[in-house]
Amino acid sequence: MTGLEGLSPHLSGPALLSVLIALGFVVGVLTGLFGVGGAFLLTPLLQVALGIPYPVAIGSSLSYTIGASSSAAARHWRLRNFEPGMVLILAGAAMVGAVLGGMANRSMEQGLGKTNYTLTMHGLFMVILALSAVLIGRGGRVSREGKSLLQRLPLPPRIDLPASQLMQVSIPGLCVVGLLVGVLKGMMGIGGGVLFMPLLILVVGLEAHQAVGTSLGVVLFSSIAGTVKYGLDGNVNMWIVMPLLISSVIGVQIGVWICQKLHAEKLRRHFAILVLLVTALLAWDFVRMLLRATSLAGV
Template identity: 30%
Template sequence: MTDSPRPGIIILIVLGAVTGLLSGLFGIGGGIVLVPLLVLLLQFPQRLAAGTSVAAILPAAIVGGIGYAVQGNVDWIAALCLAIGIVIGAQIGSYLLSKVPTGFLRWMFMVFLAAVAVSLWFVVPQRDSEIGITWFSAVMLVVTGLITGVLSGLLGVGGGVVVVPILMFFFGASDLIAKGTSLIMLIPGSISGTLGNFRRRNVDLRAAAALGISASVLSPLGSVLATHISPLWSNIAFSILLAFVLVQMALKMRKPKTK
């Protein structure tokens, strides 16, 4: 994708701020919300929106991850295992991004949103739970990171929407540790995916910088708010947010295209 939209800085800052707050609150990169907003509001092509989102995730992930780490809500061994997988997977995903048809990509993204929203109603962790690290669980964390990296590069999501529910449901993590560990994992994943997307010209660096910097301002606030919301209500709020985005994308795709 060679031509990129040139939206105003103000709208980018606003979208970035919203993304950063959600990033810190739910332990996600924010791409799950940012990609649809870039497509629906700013008319970004799907591939460019995905690539730009991956780049914009980086500042918010760094700042939000620090916020969780300061509060002791990061499992560093799990984050390292996930990071190993996501760095490799992000390169695969960014390659597939330039090959997969746009229409299929949008439907894949919508199915992905629906699956995550439903899963959140079945995953309600205990706040004092921790991740038990064994050789087997370490290998499975690397595999999880690999799959997450592919989805990150392909769909433009940071991967937190995949990793957070998996860490809670399959690895026994509390919601706060899952969110903090996810944000730390997103840092190398975002760097890897952005390098791949940049080579294939699927990223708007100007927009990514504006989005990322503004997102990093509110990301710490989100991480603080997360500690004051129960795991159940956090899951409910997240699933409602994803359902709203899904409905908006479905309505957009049903509208006839006009030249």
């Protein structure tokens, strides 16, 4: 078990392995249930609870997301909770954005220094997650004319999405959505699903279950690009990733089963609550780090 030694200042050996396996299972359930890759939850847990350095927490979370989201996406594909045309467009833009975000992340870390960098990432992470929770909790998907924002956007060319019964959706609009989420994913390790879910429902106009499956497809592709970038920088630790992945296999299947049982309205609200809980965890750690930094600066 020597590979687990020195990864966390709080735990090591069998204790750390047990925690990683438990985390993998829980996050796997959430992946199948809400269409999130799990990185938005894993990144703060690895960094805050286990003390793993932020870049390694991000890179390892993105790597985990590839396995977990591929398993969940395959299951949702069989259940027809999937919009393949949209996945290809969003994924292409998100992969470009993830690479750009990873480059920006490295520059910020070098320019700001470790303490300021971590505080900045925590602050941005909290704002984005809180906004995401508010948007998804509010609901609503179309205008009075029965069209979503991207259907009304006057930017051709357009694409029809028959599986979701959405016609004439702006392709440039989809590209902007994918690029934006990809950049944020690459910078902060935010699972694209936590941002794609509200955008797919509120901006694109998908129903909640369709948004879950489609989000997973996009998260899978964009996570590959982000993982490659962090892997080249040496910030992907397979001793962290493998225990998470092994236990996620069962968790993902349970999550998809629960997803099919929930009404779309309840699915949205439960997702919003989950995001708010993660935001609260980050806020607590942000205040703790800020007080520590202030104390050190005053010495």
